[in-house]
Amino acid sequence: MSAERVVLGKYPSVDALYGAARALQASGHSALDFYSPYPLPGSDEVLKLRRSPVPFVAGAAALVGVVSGVLMQWWMNDVDYAINVANRSVVPSPTWMPVTFELGVLLAGTSIFFGLMALFRFPRPYDPLFEVEAFRSATIDALWLSVAVKAEQVSTVSDELRRLGAAEVELVPEEA
Amino acid sequence: MSALFKPSANFIARFSLVAVASVLGGGLLGLWGYFRTPYAQGLQEEIVQPVLFDHRHHVVDDLIDCRYCHFNVERGASAGVPSTEMCLNCHSQIWNKSPKLEPVRRSYFTGAPIEWNRVHQLPDFTYFNHSIHVGKGIGCATCHGRVDEMAAITKVASLQMSWCLACHRNPAPNLRPKDQITSMTWQPPADPAAAQLLASDLMKSYDVNSRVSCTTCHR
Amino acid sequence: MTPPAQAAAEREALAPMPLIAGHPTDAQLNTELLAPIFSPNETWKKLVGLAAMGSGMLVIGLTVTIARGIGMWGNNQPVGWAYDIINFVWWIGIGHAGTLISAILLLFQQKWRTSINRFAEAMTIFAVMQAAMFPLVHTGRPWFAIYWLFPYPNTMGIWPNFKSPLIWDVFAVSTYFTISLLFWYLGLIPDLATLRDTATKRTQRIAYGIFALGWKGSSRHWQHYRIGYLILAGISTPLVLSVHSIVSFDFAVSQLPGWHTTIFPPYFVAGAVFGGFAMVLTLIIPARKVFRFNNVITDRHLENMAKVMLVTSMIVSYGYLMENFMAWYSANPYESYLFFVTRPFGHYAAIYWIMLFCNVIVPQTFWWKKARTSVAWLWIASILVGIGMWAERFVIIVISLYRDFLPSSWGLYAPTWVDWFIFGGTISFFSLLFLLFLRFVPSVALAEVKELNHEMQHEKAHAAGGHP
Structure with a gap:
């Protein structure tokens, strides 16, 4: 089993966020998630989420x-x-x-x-994402996208996130 | 750059929630269980009396009927605690110099009653009458146990309402012929069919009915 | 001015006042709304001190009641219910506006609920806590009362009587409290996470981090969260209607003039919402001044609440009218005596007239926009309505009881100092809890205000003709 890493990208607008997600999905990445201070309209369709139970x-x-x-x-x-x-x-x-x-x-x-x-799966006060200091803005005023990729793809995906308009890209540290 | 909590925080958080829930739940369950223990119901406590009175001796050796001392049981709400004079009916003649009977003689000569310690205490909001129970075929031993085997009297029934109700709902298995009321050893017939026949006979001839209306006991 | 521009200007003049003043960014909203938590406030400290001292009265009142028994209260035959039940109904009624704002207005997609719902929900929880205390203590020895209240396998082998409205009350109030608390906390989780991430002090971050449970704003979570929150609102709506209906059954199911009226359930629910909105105004007007929330709790919010009060006041007035009509129409001498002699001219007539003045006359001023937008008058009127609703419960309970069917059983009622201590104590304790809430918990629903802010900016962009 090859190690999976999570790459985060911060996007300035919902449109840029959704655009990046669609581009990543087109290139075969499906383990995506968004993080936002308030619910984003339409995120369920973009992420292709199943109906909530x-x-x-x-x-x-x-x-x-x-x-x-x-x-x-x-x-x-x-x-x-x-x-x-x-x-x-x-x-x-x-x-x-x-x-x-x-x-x-x-x-x-x-x-x-x-x-x-x-x-x-709450309470879960620790999450690897919280290791990223900049990720604190996810509950304040920023929109983040996460994508889980194989370890060897990290650099290419990071570049792609930047190309898709990310203002900031972070690699989530491996779980200690 | 590090997270606010360590990864172990997840386990600690979940564990403490489970712990709090178990303590609360366990506490409630513990209380629930506690009131069902003989200890909480006061069942194993031997009540010591000011006079070393031994029921075993009086009932088994002397063959004195319960009703000799508890004279009021067939007529009144209370079975009656014997007066000092009642004791002296015999003890003015026998053992009249025994040091163990000194409190009885003192009571007789001073006129101050013996302060017996109460064994069965029902709350005041519960109406209870001995005569109706005895009159409908409930034996002494049914509620008070084998008094003939007790040095000091011990409660054998919890007197909790569910205990009362068990018999008030279905009195049949606890009935006995009235001539066996004070017997400490009477047993229903061993054959279940015969026991049932006797029970239904007694139900009919003593006119015993299930009584679970609130006002039967709370009036 | 070109015609379209003129039309736009005219439309602007007619448009309602904005729900969020200015054009704040998310970060600005964040700073502004969390300010009370990060900056100490002298007024707040004084008020907390005052409320804490007042809560001492509650401790004294309850201690005396439990140590010496409810004989320390003024109620006695024929007035067996008095301050205990008056205050219970008053407090639980106050709670109702909170659920109305948070749940019913959410279902009707009323955007103006967003900045006041957290206040209102907190008010609900604290008011229900005060309310629940009264029936519990009025049992005399509450630790012996558990078996009448909850069905659990007890050593007596008996169960509560489910045909009794008092048991319905227990179920209604405890369900109401539980659901309100969960609803409130669920709404708080994203805001607590925001606080965890905004705070700079480590202790603060840890404290809020524990209660945020690890919320990270994931869209996969938001999906379940939104639907769950909406369903909770959906079930809270019939719940809140049921609670005061059931409280009214305590009276309506009996056989006393002034109590056994079929109009009671809707009239009680309307009265609860009426009194509850008054309490929201009483609390929110000073709070928004002290903590400078004017941008998100605008005059438009206050005006809308005044409108709701006007409507519910009319429903309550209709209830009063119908009661009197039925008393006359029934030709029942006891009913007529109560409604046409005892209430208007009896020993407690003053309280009856206060009730009519506060609940029927005062809200009529809200027909005028000037009254609805005058903050000072709104605050005074809200306090008057609070008094009026308390008087209504006094009228219903004490006036119906003190003139029994048999004149030989007539008697008067007067509260004792213990009654006053407990009543005053609950007001203080409620204030104390509310003040603590304002200081330590995000008192405006941050995530929802941010969402609304984006929606409104989005709409504005559409209205301006720009493509999305």
């Missing part, structure tokens, strides 16, 4: 919440310790709606949050 996670969790909410109330109030309130109909009781709804929301919300953390 987050909506399915949220939907499934909401369903689990609702179903378990109904089952919980039914088992606790009608089976395990039946509470007969004025002989009103028991199953399904309209009085279950609030708790069922809240549980659906609670599960959906928490699984979105923790699902995102799992997708990002």
